[in-house]
Structure formats: C-alpha cells, structure tokens
Amino acid sequence: MIKFKRFLRCFSLLFLFSQTIEASATDERGQLINLQTKDLSMIMAVGKDSVVYFHHFGRKIEDASPYLNKQTYRRVDYGTDPHAYLAAGGSSYREPALRVTHSDGDLNTELAYVGHQQEQLAGGNVVRTTITMQDKKLPLVVELVVTAYRQENVFTQKVNIKNKEEQDVVLYNFYSSYLPIRAKKYYLNSFHGAWAQEMFMEESLLNHGVKTIENRMGVRTTHTENPSFVLALDMPLNENAGDAIGGALAWSGNYKLNFQVDEFDILGITAGINPYASEYRLAPGETFHTPEMIYTYSTYGAGGVSRNLHDWARRYQVYDADTIRPTLLNSWEGAYFTFDEKTITDMMGDAADMGLELFVLDDGWFGNKYPRNSSRQGLGDWQVTEEKLPHGIAYLADYAVSKGLQFGIWIEPEMVNPKSELAEKHPDWIVQAKGRPVPTTRNQWLLDMTNPEVQNFVFGVFDDVMRQSNNISYIKWDANRHVESVGSAFLAADRQSHFWIKYIQGLYSVYERIRAKYPDVLVQACSSGGGRVDYGALKYHQEVWTSDNTDARSRIFIQYGTNMIYPALVTGSHVSAVPNHQTGNVTPLKFRFDLAMSGRFGMELQPKDLSNEEKAFARVAIENYKGIRDIVMEGDLYRIISPYEGKGLYAIMYVSKDKGRAVVFDYCFEYQGRTHNSQLLRLYGLDPSRQYRVSELNVEKSVFWGNDKAFSGEYLINEGINPKLEKMYESAIFLLEEVD
Numbered sequence: 001m002i003k004f005k006r007f008l009r010c011f012s013l014l015f016l017f018s019q020t021i022e023a024s025a026t027d028e029r030g031q032l033i034n035l036q037t038k039d040l041s042m043i044m045a046v047g048k049d050s051v052v053y054f055h056h057f058g059r060k061i062e063d064a065s066p067y068l069n070k071q072t073y074r075r076v077d078y079g080t081d082p083h084a085y086l087a088a089g090g091s092s093y094r095e096p097a098l099r100v101t102h103s104d105g106d107l108n109t110e111l112a113y114v115g116h117q118q119e120q121l122a123g124g125n126v127v128r129t130t131i132t133m134q135d136k137k138l139p140l141v142v143e144l145v146v147t148a149y150r151q152e153n154v155f156t157q158k159v160n161i162k163n164k165e166e167q168d169v170v171l172y173n174f175y176s177s178y179l180p181i182r183a184k185k186y187y188l189n190s191f192h193g194a195w196a197q198e199m200f201m202e203e204s205l206l207n208h209g210v211k212t213i214e215n216r217m218g219v220r221t222t223h224t225e226n227p228s229f230v231l232a233l234d235m236p237l238n239e240n241a242g243d244a245i246g247g248a249l250a251w252s253g254n255y256k257l258n259f260q261v262d263e264f265d266i267l268g269i270t271a272g273i274n275p276y277a278s279e280y281r282l283a284p285g286e287t288f289h290t291p292e293m294i295y296t297y298s299t300y301g302a303g304g305v306s307r308n309l310h311d312w313a314r315r316y317q318v319y320d321a322d323t324i325r326p327t328l329l330n331s332w333e334g335a336y337f338t339f340d341e342k343t344i345t346d347m348m349g350d351a352a353d354m355g356l357e358l359f360v361l362d363d364g365w366f367g368n369k370y371p372r373n374s375s376r377q378g379l380g381d382w383q384v385t386e387e388k389l390p391h392g393i394a395y396l397a398d399y400a401v402s403k404g405l406q407f408g409i410w411i412e413p414e415m416v417n418p419k420s421e422l423a424e425k426h427p428d429w430i431v432q433a434k435g436r437p438v439p440t441t442r443n444q445w446l447l448d449m450t451n452p453e454v455q456n457f458v459f460g461v462f463d464d465v466m467r468q469s470n471n472i473s474y475i476k477w478d479a480n481r482h483v484e485s486v487g488s489a490f491l492a493a494d495r496q497s498h499f500w501i502k503y504i505q506g507l508y509s510v511y512e513r514i515r516a517k518y519p520d521v522l523v524q525a526c527s528s529g530g531g532r533v534d535y536g537a538l539k540y541h542q543e544v545w546t547s548d549n550t551d552a553r554s555r556i557f558i559q560y561g562t563n564m565i566y567p568a569l570v571t572g573s574h575v576s577a578v579p580n581h582q583t584g585n586v587t588p589l590k591f592r593f594d595l596a597m598s599g600r601f602g603m604e605l606q607p608k609d610l611s612n613e614e615k616a617f618a619r620v621a622i623e624n625y626k627g628i629r630d631i632v633m634e635g636d637l638y639r640i641i642s643p644y645e646g647k648g649l650y651a652i653m654y655v656s657k658d659k660g661r662a663v664v665f666d667y668c669f670e671y672q673g674r675t676h677n678s679q680l681l682r683l684y685g686l687d688p689s690r691q692y693r694v695s696e697l698n699v700e701k702s703v704f705w706g707n708d709k710a711f712s713g714e715y716l717i718n719e720g721i722n723p724k725l726e727k728m729y730e731s732a733i734f735l736l737e738e739v740d
Helices: 002-018 301-317 341-354 392-402 421-425 452-467 493-517 552-565 589-596 612-634 713-718
Strands: 021-024 032-036 040-046 052-059 098-101 111-121 126-135 140-149 154-163 169-174 177-182 186-192 200-205 209-215 228-233 244-249 255-261 266-273 280-282 287-289 293-298 328-330 358-361 406-411 472-477 522-525 543-545 571-576 600-604 636-641 649-655 661-668 691-697 709-712 730-739
Touching: 032 126, 032 140, 052 177, 052 293, 140 301, 154 169, 154 177, 154 301, 169 266, 177 293, 186 255, 186 552, 200 552, 228 301, 228 552, 244 255, 244 266, 244 301, 280 493, 293 301, 301 552, 301 636, 328 341, 341 358, 341 392, 341 612, 358 392, 358 472, 392 406, 406 452, 452 472, 452 493, 543 571, 552 571, 552 589, 571 589, 589 600, 589 612, 589 661, 589 730, 600 612, 612 649, 612 661, 612 691, 612 730, 691 713, 709 713
Parallel strands: 328 358, 328 600, 358 406, 406 472, 472 522, 522 543, 571 600
Antiparallel strands: 021 111, 032 040, 040 052, 098 169, 111 126, 126 140, 140 154, 154 287, 154 293, 169 280, 177 266, 186 200, 186 228, 209 255, 228 244, 244 293, 255 266, 636 649, 649 661, 661 730, 691 709, 691 730
C-alpha cells in the first residue's frame, strides 16, 4: 500500500508537470497570453518594450494574434496604453495598482515581463496563470496570478510582491488587480447602507475622474459599503440583457475599489486592500500576498453576473457548500439576555414540535464574576454562568439532541467588555493608541489580533466551547464593533501601519486552525448582522447573518442586494415577531415565512407567543421549505421583478440545474389598487420544451387561477403566470415540477 501511494504521488507530480506551460521573454509563443473560460477571454500581450499590456476582457476571442501587432496611435505624452498591472513610475500617471518606495529611495517602478506559466487544476476546469514581472532597475518581483474557472465564467486576480532588494521597500499601493475596460458608457451599481440597512443598491453613470468604494473601519466593514459591484456597459443595468461585469473582493478588512475614467474614455478599475494608513515595510526576502479579486462578465445582464458568481462560490469559495443548511430557531429575539435553563429547553421543545432542525443559544450564557446579563459586562469571560445554567452547556446540547435537534451556540471572541476578568488580566491585549483614551462601542473594546497570544486566546475560546459537548454542531461567530483609535502594543513603532492588514491575517490564521481541527462544524459569520459579508470570510464560514434587521419588508431590499453577489446558500433569513424589534413594522406571519423561505430559513422569536393556529401554519411551511430547500440552495437565480421598479412588487425564481423543478417567490409590499391587482411573471430560465405543473405552497386557497395545472415551458417563459396579489403584504410561493 505504501509503495502504491508513493507511485500515485509521483504520478500526480508528473501529471501536474505535464499540465504546466512555461514561457519566457525570449519565447515568441509566450508573448500572447489569452486566458479563456467557456464563453470569455482575458487577453494580454507582451510589447516590444517588455511591458505586459492588457487588451481585452469580455466575449471569447479564440484567435487573439492580431493583438500582437495592434496599434492604438497613443501619443507618448498621454501616458501608456493599459498595463496588465499598473505600477507608479515611468510614463504612468493614472491611479496605480502598485506604488513603492524602493530601498534606495527610488519612487519609480517599471515592470517588465520575465515569464509566465500555467497550471491546470480541478480536472482541467481551473487554469492558473502566473505572470512574473520585475522592475527594470531593481530586483522587486511581482507575480500576477490569474485563475480562470472555465465552466463558471469567472476569473480571479491576485499578486505576490517579492522584495529581493538588500533593504526594506515600502509599499503604498498594493491592489489585487488592475482591470482596464473599454465601452461607450459605464453604469456602476454599488451597495450602501448602515446597520440594519445593508446592501441597498444604487446606480451611477461614471463620468471622467475617479469614483471610489471604500471602507476604513478595519472590522465590520460591510454595513456601509460592500467590496463588490455590478458594472453595466453602454446602457443602464438590465436583468436579462446587455453586457455587465461583476466584481467582488475576498477580504474582510479595509478595502478600496477605484473606477477611473480617463481622457481616452477607458475605465481603469483598481481593487484590493485599502492603502489608507497602511504603508507596508517589506523586508528583504519577504513576500506580500494580496487577497483575490473576483470578476465575471455577462452578456445576459445582472442575471448572468449573479448566476456566474453563485456557481463559482458554491463550487470553489463558500466553505462546505455541499452540506445541507439546517432550519433553526435562534434564541436572541425570543429571550435576549433574560433566560434560564427552562426557558431554553422549552424553546427547544417548541422548535422540535414545529419541525425545525437546529437550536442556537445566543448571547448571555457566560460570565460569573461579571455575569453576562446585558451588553455592559462579561464579554471575554467564557465560563458558563452557573446561576442561569447550573447544568452547563453539555446538558442543553444533549437535551437538544434528545428532541431530534442539533445544537449551536453564540460567541464573540474578538471583543471584550472593559468590565470583565479578561480586560483586567490582559490590558495589553486591547487595541489602543498609547497615551490616548480607549473608546468603546456597544460597551466593548477590540482585542489585538495582530498579537499571536491573542490569536491563541481566540482559537482557545472556540476550542473550549466545542469541548463542552460533542453535540455542538454550530457556532454563531459575532463581531459587534469596528476599529477606533488604532494602535497595537504588540507591533513595533515603525510597523503600526501594518495593523489593518495584520489584524485580518491574524483572524484568517485562527480560522485556518479552527477548520483544521473542526472541519465539519457549521460556523456563521455574524458581525452586528451584515458587517462581514464578503468572500474572504466565506472561505471559512458556511453562511452569514445577512442583517440584524429581521423585518420582512426591509429584508426584501437587503436580500435582493446581497443575492446580487452572494448565493442564497449563505443568506441567513429568519421569521421574527411583530411588531418587528428593529422597525416596529407589522407584517402577516405568512409574508414573513414566505420571505424567509427564499434564503437559509430560520426563526427568531419566542414560540410560546405563537397561537396554536400559527404553530400549525409554521409546521406546514417548514415542511414545505424542506421540500424546496435544495432548489433555493443550489438552483439558478432569476429575478423577475425588482423592488426598485417602484411598483411595490418583488418576484424571483430559483431553477434546479436540470431545469426539472423551480420555485417562484412573489411579494406585494404596497397596495396595488383595483386596476393593478394581477402581475405578469415571465419565468425565464425554464426549458421551453417541457411541461410544468404549478402548485402554490403555504395556502389553502391559491391566488393563481392556474394552480395545480400544467403549462408548457414555452407558455411560462413567453406569457408567464399572473397571480392576484393586491393588498399590502400579500405573498405567494409556487413550486413548478416537470410532468410527462
């Protein structure tokens, strides 16, 4: 067996070698770099001056040889043609992806092609190309790594910056990618918001100059912006038509995405870690690795962008994407800090009775010297509060399992209350500027994740909690503040600007250790709701808590924006009580269920407050959700009506990969009147040659005249269905199944 394993290892290395294509500056075959997916090309070419120029990103071009001789007629006094990775120096004066002060004080970097190689991975579906460049004067090496995901029509870019000089160099800009685009007009669709208002969309026509999306909060960076976008070319964004580019950065810290339209009407996109206050001293022999920037190009508008990104994320980025996400009851809005063992066990019993699959004990279970009875104390002291839970966590986890439930628990290991044993014992672990007051947010401070001792502590919190019971299968990881008055007692005085990067690298290091030891536990990324919704976090988390706002009407807009970039698989969506605890809004139970069923379904309320009739409805709806869960989690998203159309309507559809099943979610959130009381939902994405039976869920009487009837896919695509939704907060879910 050992000899056989050695043979396989040797064979694998031989296979990898056979799939590696290398080229150098003297190899004419390596002068053209045509990177391809199923439908797209990203084309670069090495010029006579040894510069790697960027020529094309978009529809596939098989024969790219004309680019070797293409003339642009640009005058030399107007800067350079677009580079593959733009550095500050020489004739370049646009926003650079790379800006360096070299060891001899030289401010210029002029990158020249050294060579490139390609590796085929994942059975050939993934092709990684590494283009090596070096400054023409000094031994600073940049590797531009472009990975093509063929079936998903996605490219990712990142760079490795290697200092081979004799002394430190200082990095000022170190973006993951530089992407030049040519079109007549550019319509940028980006995301904005705040706590409980995440991922609202807005579109702006890019004019000459620079438009920037950035965050400088360090932690909890996706409430007010998100490191992602959809760029429509030539015309405003359309759901099903037109060319569009989608982009997202896989990074959980500060980020910056610049969109610069120059005098040639070329749009240059630089995207990556925010260089704000982050000058990075790179020592001799050290390599700086940037996070990945993800791009896709769609010829089917926003819908194509989303489906490409979702397919890529489910297959290559989201942790453990193949595992079924359980339905759950979270204790937070049902109990807050006020509970005892009976409160929790009663909630578990009700959850099991309704058919849910997981119970999550939220904040308030820890601290003895400073019991966690409010947000004002106890955070950081991860001992079970004996007064509340005298039998410990293991008792609760075992009780959950006895009821047929999985058990999960909340932690917030990156933060600490000033009133805690941890803060008293380790004041040097707090993020703080020496000699300045340490501000609090939500009555808490931030632990310094650049410090390996703190990293060990944070890992230990997770590890110790998991050790309390073999029946813990879910962790809700929260982070309820951002960075203020930045400073590190661990970092040297001349390395303080490294904090913003080292914090996230320290966090990811902890995640790596956790996943090595606990590969199967389900971990949610919560950060005051949607403060850590990014593809960097999703490499380690199965899901995010989309927003602390559980109001169903608000969630229409929040989840519409979130699912533009991130798949429903990761989108935590809960039914909560009314009046809603964040907005005060009152919506019918059915509307709340129908909305929550379009994501990873859960509940967040006190079940005892539900009537017997409401519990009976919940049982039916939860069972119905389990029947469509695979379509929502794995299917292709087609948006039918946008909530931004101003009609007070929202409709989406998920279609299974084999097009044999689909589920339509339809919502009315404004009164339609007597003349607009039926909708027209054209169901793009079905197979026109098949027959589908349409069945409404969660109702006794359907709002559609064709309920339980069969229609051709051709009819459903070109004519559609017209359910009658007239009053505010009416909703409908339709299951479509292929029939012979």
